[in-house]
Amino acid sequence: MTTELGIAVVNGIFAGSVYALVALGIVLIYRASGVFNFAQAEFGTTGLFAAYAGVVLWNLPYWLGLLFGLAAAVAMGLATERLVINPLRNSSRVTLLVGTAGVALAAIGIQFWQSNEQPIREMPKIVEGVALQPFGAAITWQHLITLGVLIVVALALAVFFRSPSGVAIQAAQQDGTAAELVGISVRRVSMMTWAIAALLGGLAGVLSGPNLTFTAGHLTFGAGAALLPGFMAAVLGGMRSMPGALLGGIVVGVIEQLGSLSLFGYMSGGGEMMLFFFLLIVLLLRPQGLFVRKAVAA
Amino acid sequence: MSDSEVTTEIAAEPLDGAAPETTQETEAEGTREMPPVVADQVDDEVAPFRPSIVGWLARGAVWALLAWVVFAIPGNYFSPFELGVSDVGHASKAAIFAIIGLSLNVLIGYTGTISFGHQAFVGVGAFVSAYVIVDMGLEFWLAVPIAAGVGGLQAALLGAISLRLTGLYFALVTLAYGLFAEETLFGITAFTGGEGGKNVPRPLGFENDYTFYYLCLAFLAVVLWVDWRLMRSKGGRALQALRENPRVASSYGINVKVYTMYAFIISGVFASIGGALLAQQSTFLVPETFDFELALIFILMTVVGGLRNRVGVVIGSVIFALLEEGTLVHLLHLEGILDSTIGLPAEFFGLVIGPILLLLTITRFPGGIGQQIAPLAQWLRGRRFDPHAGKVREVEVSDVRA
Amino acid sequence: MSVLEARNLSIHFGGVRALDHVTVQAGEWEIVGIIGPNGAGKTTLFNCITGFYQPSKGKIRYRGKSITRLPVHKRTALGIGRTFQNVGLVKNTTVAENLVTAQHLEANYDPWAGMLGGPSTFAEESRLAERADQLLELLDLSDVASARVADLPYGVLKRVEIATVLATDPDLLLLDEPGSGMGPEEAHALGDTLLGLRKEFGITIVMIDHHVPLVTQVSDYVYCLNFGEVLAEGKPGVVRNHPEVVRAYLGEEPDETDAPAEAASEEYV
Incomplete structure (x- = not known):
């Protein structure tokens, strides 16, 4: 039992680091545009498909392929902001939500179409092989790199939001009109936020992609689904707290892994069951999030 | 139907000359607050429009054409070309999707609650009816009400949750519920047959794909009737009021909780009926059918069809049902063009074009297909052809509750 | 017996005391005016009476029956x-449809029967439409x-709203700034x-209204709220000339439209 639990926790932490990357992007966009970005995970899958094209199809060096993948994600983020979010800025939040879901579905459609000849693909890892085996759980170098990137990203974001441009972004998110008055371009801030969020999504995609084979919609509803866990992580952080989202990602990763315990008789979909009921409990009992002290108006 | 036919008929119709004088009369009588907008409408009442004989004939011809497309062609009656079994199967699917679209319209359109888990609503209907027919050995005619009951119940549970959450968070819950149903509920082998799937026999007399199509059509007709009566009775009006303003609704004596549940139950029942038929239509039922992608397609077809527009939702659903697997592209003989120009195979047409249509709908044409065809629909009902009929003035998708 | 009796109502939002031991009564057939500067708590009082807010202290009675804990729709059913x-109207529909919607409790059929198109619902629907027409005609x-x-x-819209509330068949009508x-002429x-x-x-x-002439014209009794x-x-005459009221709210001399308004009210009462 202890071993089993240990494996679940360790696996959960590493799965959770991907969710945390997705969640950070969701929080950034929620703070900037007030929308639940259903396309956040698709930034990842798009980045993954692009990186795959670079590394495997065009035989680019791995780092260049990754860079291409991230650039594709950022381009998609910017396009979403310009073509969907900006025209809908006066619409309700749920219309925006439907809009981002449309973006996700468009990306998935294009991925299905482009991967028609070879629907199931495999992205090579940055470094092959298993690094550690705590409790017998196989932790690959890829997992460790993902966790490392998450820590670096978190630190970088923390530093960035204390720098002048980071403060400007936060000011613009708080009060657009006031920010315009002191010379901050809300338009630029919005685009910048979406670019950063898409970059985070892209990182989640290119880093988690090699863990499994992938198909179209991999991070949205495929084997590496990170959209719902990412949202849950963001909700745990009250939708506005970045450290909360980070911690939330790890917690959600572990909770999901608990669904695979033999306690549930190896039923199928144990993880999804845990996620659904956990989300219900959190939203119904503590809608302001687990890791926030003050209630934040939704 | 052909557009040219419609337009030539309009030209042939005599202009209604009575309008200008009557306008002045009403203006003289009008109270000082009466705005100009009203004057137009009053004038309509004073001189009701009556189509000429030619007008009636043209309308009759279009109605006959519609009836022919819906009723005769799929059964190969009076049809210049022979439809194969698989094509009729697609027609059945289109009718079923229309039922599902109307179900989602009750939630998104009438109550303003988004559902990203509608594949679960449909799936519950499909698997419950399959279970009743295959494992319990009961009749299809018993399975449908049972499936509808179970579907209504699970929808009511979700509705109870929606009462406590605001729009965006409830959207997350539906997303989680959909995935939970897809992976966990439908993964229970004893209930669904698991990966192996289930073969659901059709009811007596409707085994054949052609007759089955008429069965789907009959169910669609019932759902359309109920939906129509719903919006013309106190229940539908209550939903409309509480979508726009729950406070005003409750000050009218409307019990917000009860009517939110009411909407969820109706939506769940419609979706279950759709699911029960889908189980029969596909003849082989597997859990993977009901994935998140399907939920997204349901939202696409409802929003693109035009929220709160019955005809629009039906047309939108039919189009998306036919776009799946490329049927519509085949029927219109477009596959060559698409493949050679942009290399888009017909079966991906829906997946690539659909989301673009959705984005266009919410950013440019908030009324969806329903708005585009409103002038024609009005004309068919014996009114004047007015290109601005049914115009949605505000972004109607946006009054979804948030 | 008074129709409405709100006794000692208190409610606060954060640190702001929106109502502090407010007692208001309205007798049968009375028209009661409530005046006061913006933010005096007038609408909050209405929200307590109709059930949108739950007062932290105090009791509300309607025809002798305590309604302090009833939900909004039940108070409507009692006749408030x-x-x-x-x-407060459903903006995407027509005026007539609003009046029919407001007759929710009047519609004498089950919503499920209505949805299935039961034969009696058709007759009932046309009755509601007719009643809506009558009310609209009454209010011109x-x-x-x-x-x-x-x-x-x-x-x-302000007048449409009154017609709509009348459609709910109230015994007690609470009007929030109808004028x-x-x-002046329209008021x-x-x-x-x-x-x-x-x-x-x-x-x-x-x-509730800011038009002092209107309130004076129709009211039998007036309350002035402040903070x-x-x-x-x-x-009305007493409250209007009350020195504190003049200071807190009017702050200006009674204007000219007052005199004819009073004359008119005498004609009717």
Whole structure:
């Protein structure tokens, strides 16, 4: 039992680091545009498909392929902001939500179409092989790199939001009109936020992609689904707290892994069951999030 | 139907000359607050429009054409070309999707609650009816009400949750519920047959794909009737009021909780009926059918069809049902063009074009297909052809509750 | 027995005391006016009476029955109807449809039967439509019956709203600034309408308004609220000339339209 639990926790932490990357992007966009970005995970899958094209199809060096993948994600983020979010800025939040879901579905459609000849693909890892085996759980170098990137990203974001441009972004998110008055371009801030969020999504995609084979919609509803866990992580952080989202990602990763315990008789979909009921409990009992002290108006 | 036919008929119709004088009369009588907008409408009442004989004939011809497309062609009656079994199967699917679209319209359109888990609503209907027919050995005619009951119940549970959450968070819950149903509920082998799937026999007399199509059509007709009566009775009006303003609704004596549940139950029942038929239509039922992608397609077809527009939702659903697997592209003989120009195979047409249509709908044409065809629909009902009929003035998708 | 009796109502939001031991009564057939500067707690009082807010202290009785804990829709069913400061109507439908929607409790059939199209529902529906027409005619609104609410000007909507509340068949009508957005002449006409309505339906009216002439014209009794407390109460003439009221709220001399308004009210009462 202890071993089993240990494996679940360790696996959960590493799965959770991907969710945390997705969640950070969701929080950034929620703070900037007030929308639940259903396309956040698709930034990842798009980045993954692009990186795959670079590394495997065009035989680019791995780092260049990754860079291409991230650039594709950022381009998609910017396009979403310009073509969907900006025209809908006066619409309700749920219309925006439907809009981002449309973006996700468009990306998935294009991925299905482009991967028609070879629907199931495999992205090579940055470094092959298993690094550690705590409790017998196989932790690959890829997992460790993902966790490392998450820590670096978190630190970088923390530093960035204390720098002048980071403060400007936060000011613009708080009060657009006031920010315009002191010379901050809300338009630029919005685009910048979406670019950063898409970059985070892209990182989640290119880093988690090699863990499994992938198909179209991999991070949205495929084997590496990170959209719902990412949202849950963001909700745990009250939708506005970045450290909360980070911690939330790890917690959600572990909770999901608990669904695979033999306690549930190896039923199928144990993880999804845990996620659904956990989300219900959190939203119904503590809608302001687990890791926030003050209630934040939704 | 052909557009040219419609337009030539309009030209042939005599202009209604009575309008200008009557306008002045009403203006003289009008109270000082009466705005100009009203004057137009009053004038309509004073001189009701009556189509000429030619007008009636043209309308009759279009109605006959519609009836022919819906009723005769799929059964190969009076049809210049022979439809194969698989094509009729697609027609059945289109009718079923229309039922599902109307179900989602009750939630998104009438109550303003988004559902990203509608594949679960449909799936519950499909698997419950399959279970009743295959494992319990009961009749299809018993399975449908049972499936509808179970579907209504699970929808009511979700509705109870929606009462406590605001729009965006409830959207997350539906997303989680959909995935939970897809992976966990439908993964229970004893209930669904698991990966192996289930073969659901059709009811007596409707085994054949052609007759089955008429069965789907009959169910669609019932759902359309109920939906129509719903919006013309106190229940539908209550939903409309509480979508726009729950406070005003409750000050009218409307019990917000009860009517939110009411909407969820109706939506769940419609979706279950759709699911029960889908189980029969596909003849082989597997859990993977009901994935998140399907939920997204349901939202696409409802929003693109035009929220709160019955005809629009039906047309939108039919189009998306036919776009799946490329049927519509085949029927219109477009596959060559698409493949050679942009290399888009017909079966991906829906997946690539659909989301673009959705984005266009919410950013440019908030009324969806329903708005585009409103002038024609009005004309068919014996009114004047007015290109601005049914115009949605505000972004109607946006009054979804948030 | 008074129709409405709100005793010692207190409620606060954060640190702000919106109502502090406010007691308000309205007797059968009375028209009670409530005046006071912005933020005095007038609308909060209405929200407590109709059930949108739960007062932290105090009791509300309606015809002797305690309604302090009832939900909004049940208070409507008992006969409390209200209008809203910023127009409470379903904006995407027509005026006539609004009136039919407001007859929710009047519609004598089950919503499920209505959905299935039971034969009795058709008859009932046409009865509701007819009643809506009658009410619109009564308020001189027949010409806007088929106009979309969102297209109508504010002043008309204020009257449509009154027609809509009447459709809920109230015994007690709470009107939140019915005269806002109206000129003196229109406000005067509204006063006549209100007096006429009382005669026609035998209802009790509690009305918030800034139009002091209008309030004076129709009210039997007036309360003046300030900072969540009752500053003064009594006959309209008394309250209007109460020194504190003049200081807190009017701050100016009574204007000219007052005199004819008073004359008019005497004609009716």
